[in-house]
Every structure is written in C-alpha cells, then in structure tokens.
Amino acid sequence: MIELESVGYSYGRSTPLLSDLTVKLARGSFHFLTGPSGAGKTTFLKLCYLELTPTSGRVRIFGHSGSDLGRDHVALSRQKIGVVHQDCRFLDHLSLAENIALPLTVSNRPVPQNDLSDLMAWVGLTQQAGQRPPELSGGERQRAALARAVMTGPDVLLADEPTGNVDWEMSLRLLHLMVELNRMGKTVLIATHDMALIRASRQYVQARVLRLQGGRLTLAGADL
Amino acid sequence: MTGLAALLALLKGDAQADRVVPPSGFTARLTLFTAAAMAFLAVFALALSLAAGRLADNWSEALARSSTIRISAPAAQMDAQAAAVLEVLRTTPGVAEARMLSSDEQAALLEPWLGPGLPTDTLPVPRLIEVIETSDGYSSDGLRLRLSAEAPGAVLDDHTRWRKPLVEAAGRLRLLGWLSLILIFGVMGAMITLAAQAALAANAQVITVLRLVGARDAYIAGAFMRRFTRRAGVGAMIGTGAGMVAIAFLPASTSDSVLTGIGFQGAGWITPFLIPLLGAAVALFATRSAAFRSLRNLS
Structure with missing residues (x-):
C-alpha cells in the first residue's frame, strides 16, 4: 500500500528531521507510530499521504512512486486514504455533516445519508450534525475528523493522535472503529504517544509498533 | 469536453x-x-x-460615385464650353448621369462663406457639373484628356484628394x-x-x-x-x-x-x-x- 524507501526529510537547511526511513505498510496491516514530541510523527504521516515530498529516498503509494504522480493522481490517491489530522482542519462555513461527507462530495460521489447518520451516531455526534466546526469542542472535532476519514471506506487510514482530546471511553470506541476497519482489510497507521491505547489494542488486534527517535525508525516491542 | x-x-x-x-x-x-x-x-x-x-x-460609397467638373472660362465661352463638357460626358463610358448645377444650387454652396442672396449670375463664378458614375466607373485620365481637348477651361475633380483622408x-x-x-x-x-x-x-x-x-x-x-x-x-x-x-x-x-x-x-x-x-x-x-x-x- 505505502512504502518508504530510504526516506529522509528536512525542513529548510536544518539538520534532517527524518533519515533513511524504510518501512512498508502492507495491505491489511495495523501499525502504531510512537515517539517523543517533535520526533517527526506528523511529518512521517505527511510523507505517507504526499503532503510533503521527501528530500531523499522515495515514497511509493499504491504501487506508484510519489514523485512520478501528477497533481490529479495525488488527489485520486488521497481519495483512497483517510487521514485524521492532529489539528482537525475543517471547512468552517459548512455544517459538521457536510464536513464529514466532504471526501465523497469532492469526488462527485453520492452521499448515502443512512451511512452518514450511522457514522455520526457511532462517534456520538448526531446532535451536532447541523453545527459549524468552530462550535465544537476539541474532542468532538477529533471524533468528527475520524468520521470524515473513514466516510469513504478508504484503503488506508492514517491517524495523527486521534485520541488526543477524548476521554478513555471514547478512545476505546475510536480504537474499536479502527480495528473494525482493519478487519475489513484496511491498512491502519496510528501515530500516538498514548501507550495505554497501544497496550489496550493488543486484545483486539495484532499491531506492529514503530518508534521514531533521533530521526530513525525502530521496531518497538518489549518496553511497551 | x-x-x-x-x-x-x-x-x-x-x-x-x-x-x-x-x-x-x-x-x-x-x-x-x-x-x-x-x-x-x-x-x-x-x-x-x-x-x-x-x-x-x-x-x-457616396463620394466614390460622384465627381465634379468645374468650368472656368470667359463669359462669352462659358455656355459653349459647358455644352461641350456635357456632350463629352454623354459619350463617356462609365458616366451614369451628368447635370449642370443651377444658379440657386451654386449660390447655396457659396452661402456659408459669402452669405445669402448672392447674385451668381453677375459674378464670374465657375460653372459646376455634377457627374454620377455607373458601378464600373470611368477612366479619370481618359476623361481629363478629352476635356482638355474639347473644353480647356474644364477641370475634373473626382474628390480623391479629400475623400481619401476622410x-x-x-x-x-x-x-x-x-x-x-x-x-x-x-x-x-x-x-x-x-x-x-x-x-x-x-x-x-x-x-x-x-x-x-x-x-x-x-x-x-x-x-x-x-x-x-x-x-x-x-x-x-x-x-x-x-x-x-x-x-x-x-x-x-x-x-x-x-x-x-x-x-x-x-x-x-x-x-x-x-x-x-x-x-x-x-x-x-x-x-x-x-x-x-x-x-x-x-x-
């Protein structure tokens, strides 16, 4: 699905934030990405969905090299990737329901209202369907971001701290949703520093845990 | 698309x-x-x-199809030269119509400069003949040659000089x-x-x-x-x-x-x-x- 081959990235002329990362997110795999703040987890995710272009190495996405893809192909690839951004960016002039349906809207696909209602109910946002994003709390925005990411039934789900602003009960509900998606054959990568969530996931899914530290990627294990 | x-x-x-x-x-x-x-x-x-x-x-269109012949001759020869010019025009291919302007018409032309009631009959005013061409037109050079032979006081003005800039x-x-x-x-x-x-x-x-x-x-x-x-x-x-x-x-x-x-x-x-x-x-x-x-x- 997504492969990073000796990928490095640096912002400007500073010391590279990421160096020589090689990893493959196979179809149906479930990964966690951990690491201290500033280790480059968000940058790693941005490289995965081609918002950033690596300064060295190559990102392959659905079998194509990211550097060979034109802007339209990048857009089409993103229609198959659901992304939960850490900063939960929405269109403030649209209602929450319209925001969640946005990936379908921009790809000119019909919005199945029943699925939309079910999904909003599942993340506990039925009452907020008509509200504008600025009216929502941090946790509500995070749940809405996850709902938007999975609305299209993407092949890959990339989530950046998806449980950062929600309580433990909701964290587990969101984790269950992502596990369910993984069971449907979707590839899932969750960037988080929430070790409890990673431990909790063990009873539901066999996940690989990647650790970013010092710009390098290692496979975490026993210390979790 | x-x-x-x-x-x-x-x-x-x-x-x-x-x-x-x-x-x-x-x-x-x-x-x-x-x-x-x-x-x-x-x-x-x-x-x-x-x-x-x-x-x-x-x-x-209008100016290209019309021209004027001005006859400046001594009073004794004026009528003869005017008749000669009209005869030349009558036999010139490409001329659809030719007519001499009346005294009133000439006075109207001069009125903006010399005022109303001008006695054109008693003044040495040149005679003017208006010529209307057919769509094929006539040869200006040929007509000038014939006019110089038949009526030396006749001058053909085909309006080219001032029509073009307009x-x-x-x-x-x-x-x-x-x-x-x-x-x-x-x-x-x-x-x-x-x-x-x-x-x-x-x-x-x-x-x-x-x-x-x-x-x-x-x-x-x-x-x-x-x-x-x-x-x-x-x-x-x-x-x-x-x-x-x-x-x-x-x-x-x-x-x-x-x-x-x-x-x-x-x-x-x-x-x-x-x-x-x-x-x-x-x-x-x-x-x-x-x-x-x-x-x-x-x-």
Missing part, C-alpha cells in the same frame, strides 16, 4: 461543489462592479465603432473603437484575475483542506470559475442594459456626423447582447488561469 459542453456544464453548475467554497465578500462586489462598468463602456465603444464604420462606408479617418475611428473594446475586455480580465487571486488567497485554508480530502485542482478551480463567471455575466448584463438605455436616449440626427450618429441601427441592436457573453467568457478564462496558477503555488 467540447466548448459547448463545458459552457452548458458551467451554466448548469454544481450546487454541492459551489458550496465548498465559502461566500466571498469584496471580490464578489468587485467582479460585479467591474463587469458592469466595463460592459457599459463596451456598449459605447461598440456603438462608436459601428457608427464610424457606417460613416466610412457612406462617405466612401474615409481613412473614419476607418481609423472604427479601428480605435474595436481597439477600445479589446482594451476594455483586457482590463476586465485583469481585474477579474486580481479578484479571483484575492479570493483564492483568502481561501488558502479551505483549498488545503479540499486538497487533503482528495479534491482535484479542476474541482476546486471549477467552483471558483463558476462563481466568477456568473458574477461577471450578471454584472455585464446590468452594464450592457444600462449602456443600451443610454444609447437609446442619445439625440438622434439624420446628418452624417460621428457624434450624432453614435448608436445602433436595425440588427445592430443585437450586437450589444454579445457583450455579457464575452464578459462571461473573459471571466471564465481569467479565473481559470488564476485558479490553476494559485493552486500550483498553494500546495
């Missing part, structure tokens, strides 16, 4: 896609106002161009009218480009989110294009309507003058309706160009 299909798709619109771009304030008003003002000016430029064209055609002036006025139209639409395009760029820059965050959820450039650009094309079209319709009303209320005159002749005649009243279409087309291409350029720069 063909041009017609693209236009139809544009007119049909995409309500859902249009909603993803937030309503913009000053850029909407700027586009509407610019399009209306430019369309208003375009109506006048078009009217001026068409009027100048009509004038050039009229002058060209027709050229009218032609250039027409050209200036068209040039003004091009400039007007150029300015309209530039202003709408600026407005579109401002709208795109103001919506950078929206565009970033749309790109992240998989929107293609054509989808995003299309939403902006539809919005600006419609506004420019509506603005141009308002401006064109106002311009046509203003033209209709200009004082009418039957004289061959550029100033009093500005306006539309007959089917010419249809031509201003092309202005809103052209305005919308200019807006479409200006926004399209600005949108794709901005999208490349934004992400």
Whole structure:
C-alpha cells in the first residue's frame, strides 16, 4: 500500500528531521507510530499521504512512486486514504455533516445519508450534525475528523493522535472503529504517544509498533 | 469536453461543489462592479465603432460615385464650353448621369462663406457639373484628356484628394473603437484575475483542506470559475442594459456626423447582447488561469 524507501526529510537547511526511513505498510496491516514530541510523527504521516515530498529516498503509494504522480493522481490517491489530522482542519462555513461527507462530495460521489447518520451516531455526534466546526469542542472535532476519514471506506487510514482530546471511553470506541476497519482489510497507521491505547489494542488486534527517535525508525516491542 | 459542453456544464453548475467554497465578500462586489462598468463602456465603444464604420462606408460609397467638373472660362465661352463638357460626358463610358448645377444650387454652396442672396449670375463664378458614375466607373485620365481637348477651361475633380483622408479617418475611428473594446475586455480580465487571486488567497485554508480530502485542482478551480463567471455575466448584463438605455436616449440626427450618429441601427441592436457573453467568457478564462496558477503555488 505505502512504502518508504530510504526516506529522509528536512525542513529548510536544518539538520534532517527524518533519515533513511524504510518501512512498508502492507495491505491489511495495523501499525502504531510512537515517539517523543517533535520526533517527526506528523511529518512521517505527511510523507505517507504526499503532503510533503521527501528530500531523499522515495515514497511509493499504491504501487506508484510519489514523485512520478501528477497533481490529479495525488488527489485520486488521497481519495483512497483517510487521514485524521492532529489539528482537525475543517471547512468552517459548512455544517459538521457536510464536513464529514466532504471526501465523497469532492469526488462527485453520492452521499448515502443512512451511512452518514450511522457514522455520526457511532462517534456520538448526531446532535451536532447541523453545527459549524468552530462550535465544537476539541474532542468532538477529533471524533468528527475520524468520521470524515473513514466516510469513504478508504484503503488506508492514517491517524495523527486521534485520541488526543477524548476521554478513555471514547478512545476505546475510536480504537474499536479502527480495528473494525482493519478487519475489513484496511491498512491502519496510528501515530500516538498514548501507550495505554497501544497496550489496550493488543486484545483486539495484532499491531506492529514503530518508534521514531533521533530521526530513525525502530521496531518497538518489549518496553511497551 | 467540447466548448459547448463545458459552457452548458458551467451554466448548469454544481450546487454541492459551489458550496465548498465559502461566500466571498469584496471580490464578489468587485467582479460585479467591474463587469458592469466595463460592459457599459463596451456598449459605447461598440456603438462608436459601428457608427464610424457606417460613416466610412457612406462617405466612401457616396463620394466614390460622384465627381465634379468645374468650368472656368470667359463669359462669352462659358455656355459653349459647358455644352461641350456635357456632350463629352454623354459619350463617356462609365458616366451614369451628368447635370449642370443651377444658379440657386451654386449660390447655396457659396452661402456659408459669402452669405445669402448672392447674385451668381453677375459674378464670374465657375460653372459646376455634377457627374454620377455607373458601378464600373470611368477612366479619370481618359476623361481629363478629352476635356482638355474639347473644353480647356474644364477641370475634373473626382474628390480623391479629400475623400481619401476622410474615409481613412473614419476607418481609423472604427479601428480605435474595436481597439477600445479589446482594451476594455483586457482590463476586465485583469481585474477579474486580481479578484479571483484575492479570493483564492483568502481561501488558502479551505483549498488545503479540499486538497487533503482528495479534491482535484479542476474541482476546486471549477467552483471558483463558476462563481466568477456568473458574477461577471450578471454584472455585464446590468452594464450592457444600462449602456443600451443610454444609447437609446442619445439625440438622434439624420446628418452624417460621428457624434450624432453614435448608436445602433436595425440588427445592430443585437450586437450589444454579445457583450455579457464575452464578459462571461473573459471571466471564465481569467479565473481559470488564476485558479490553476494559485493552486500550483498553494500546495
């Protein structure tokens, strides 16, 4: 699905934030990405969905090299990737329901209202369907971001701290949703520093845990 | 997609896609106002161009088919030379009609300079003969040769000397009218480009989110294009309507003058309706160009 081959990235002329990362997110795999703040987890995710272009190495996405893809192909690839951004960016002039349906809207696909209602109910946002994003709390925005990411039934789900602003009960509900998606054959990568969530996931899914530290990627294990 | 299909798709619109771009304030008003003002000016430029064209055609046609023979001879020979000239003209191929101007007609010609009641019969005023050509025309050089032989006091004036600059002036006025139209639409395009760029820059965050959820450039650009094309079209319709009303209320005159002749005649009243279409087309291409350029720069 997504492969990073000796990928490095640096912002400007500073010391590279990421160096020589090689990893493959196979179809149906479930990964966690951990690491201290500033280790480059968000940058790693941005490289995965081609918002950033690596300064060295190559990102392959659905079998194509990211550097060979034109802007339209990048857009089409993103229609198959659901992304939960850490900063939960929405269109403030649209209602929450319209925001969640946005990936379908921009790809000119019909919005199945029943699925939309079910999904909003599942993340506990039925009452907020008509509200504008600025009216929502941090946790509500995070749940809405996850709902938007999975609305299209993407092949890959990339989530950046998806449980950062929600309580433990909701964290587990969101984790269950992502596990369910993984069971449907979707590839899932969750960037988080929430070790409890990673431990909790063990009873539901066999996940690989990647650790970013010092710009390098290692496979975490026993210390979790 | 063909041009017609693209236009139809544009007119049909995409309500859902249009909603993803937030309503913009000053850029909407700027586009509407610019399009209306430019369309208003375009109506006048078009009217001026068409009027100048009509004038050039009229002058060209009327003057090209007429000429004058002036006979300056001693009073004793005047009648004989006039008769000789008329006889020459009668047998000259290409001359449809020739007639001597009466004393009253000659007095009318001199009236602007010498005042009314001029006794042309007692003054040594040259005789004038008006010559109307057939569509094939006559040979000026041949006629001059024959006149010099039959009536030495006769001088042929085929109006070329002063017809040419008049027709050229009218032609250039027409050209200036068209040039003004091009400039007007150029300015309209530039202003709408600026407005579109401002709208795109103001919506950078929206565009970033749309790109992240998989929107293609054509989808995003299309939403902006539809919005600006419609506004420019509506603005141009308002401006064109106002311009046509203003033209209709200009004082009418039957004289061959550029100033009093500005306006539309007959089917010419249809031509201003092309202005809103052209305005919308200019807006479409200006926004399209600005949108794709901005999208490349934004992400």
